[in-house]
Amino acid sequence: MAGINKNAAHIRANVVSNKRVGQYHQLIVNIGDLAQKCRPGNFVAISVGGENSRMVLRRAFAISRVSSNSVSGGTMELIVAPHGQGSKWLCAQGEGAILDIIVPLGTAFGIPTEPVQVLLVGGGYGSAPLFGLAEVLNAKGCRVDMLLGASTASKIYAPMEGKRAVNSLRIYTEDGSMGQAGRVTEPIAGLIHDLNIAVIYSCGPMAMLSAIDEITRGTDVVHQCAVEESMACGIGICMTCVLPVVDADGNISMLRSCIDGPVMDGSFVQWDKVGKAL
């Protein structure tokens, strides 16, 4: 964790736009020059509820994309599901609203130095940061294929413009309401073989990440996943967002998903021990 969050700043930032996209909200927020410091995988921590809010903790959201040359200065995009009180409040913030934000936080997806074949796997709105990642990987010359899954069509997040950087995109829904019926993890083993995949990048529910780890375990495929555990602070001081990770010496310890993650090497995460006391 040495040097992590060294680019993080605590700022007040303007909402540039807030649009509904299916079941989600797309928020564009002006963060000025900080946009240049954000990498795919990084997240933000936002105060919710306004002044005198009874919600004392920040909410963490993955940065889905940044733009450094927009008319309103550097901006970032967040895809938010209005789920709980905090995210509902955020989704109700219109153009011009001011947000109290800490940005950028956490680890980023590692980008291969060579142009290799990569597979991006997203579950629900966990797909959001994968589109920004796809652009970066595409610019590196990687062939990017993408799988998105959700329980039902309305929970798939797949913006039209996001598909430009992707060679192929397949969608899976458990109820068959969009794309193919089934789980997003079903075709992975076949694709690793057919496309000679070197790296899998994943973002979504923990059960999905764990299922991908089972497929890649014992193979040469690198699995970089963005993990999700509920956080109180987002900056490494509360010790609530931990999960069991093994180190090179075989020692398992509870690492913080905010500061040692959210992006982690999936093969080091002890998936069978997540949510249990060691």
Place this chain on the structure above:
Amino acid sequence: MTALDFSTTLGNAWFPAPTFTASGCASSGRELSQFFDIKTMGGVVTKSVMLKARNGRATPRMAETPSGMLNSIGLQGPGIDAFLAKDVPFLVEEKARIIISIAGETVEEYSTLARKLRSVSGISAIEVNISCPNVENRGLVFACDPEASRRVIDGVRRTIGGELPIIAKLSPDVTDLVSIAKGVVDAGADGLALINTVLGMVINLDTMRPHLGGKTGGLSGPAIKPIAVRAVYQVHAEMPQVPILGMGGISSGRDALEMIAAGASGVSIGTASFGNPTAIMSIQNELKDLLIAKGFTSLRQAIGYAHRPEGE
């Protein structure tokens, strides 16, 4: 500019400001140092360290509650040896003033921890956390038992000698806080840290079971502030000579001043830092302005001011 003496003391330890982190709410200090210069606050109270490395409790470890949160960490930490090797040198290098918080499972373990601290330089005081609510056996919450509290403090006092101030951290989850406070002061505590979190629970309505991995957790944040102010007031009324580090939901300069007026010589900020990494700096500045605005020329004048006789 009005001159204000903002300094405070806890036992024989002097601090330039009365604002501290709350133990368990600043990790190693490195994380907050990304956001402000940690030597500018009164001091860092480190996360309670135990003898051996400890993984803590299962997740979920937290639940937000109205104006507060429950946590159930279970004293995760590297153990005293790794802590002294890695974390303390950083704080010393940053020139932060350090209060080391220790937690043991037995009376003897507290003494062993104290022995390991005896030769460490750069420490201002020791907080003896006898009130962490997140232990498997509630019987181990020493601070709920006057006799056990006394024995822990007595053991630490004998081990550490007379040099370093000992601050006993007490639980509000007791019937008679004042008698427990008196007991630990008699046993050799130089000061008191009031209050630890309040034991609580949240039921998850999806699973219809306790939400936290550890089932119960410690409630912190503004929700418990009146409990903390009451505790500080009651103890200060009985023992005005004993310095108190007050904590529990402080998130503004006004909150800090309430605590000081109730009898605290300093304040610790915990949950507010989770919501705002520079909360301690804002609280420190607001408190300074408030004291000046109210005509105090030193922090010391304001300590226990709410106890002054009628008519003053």
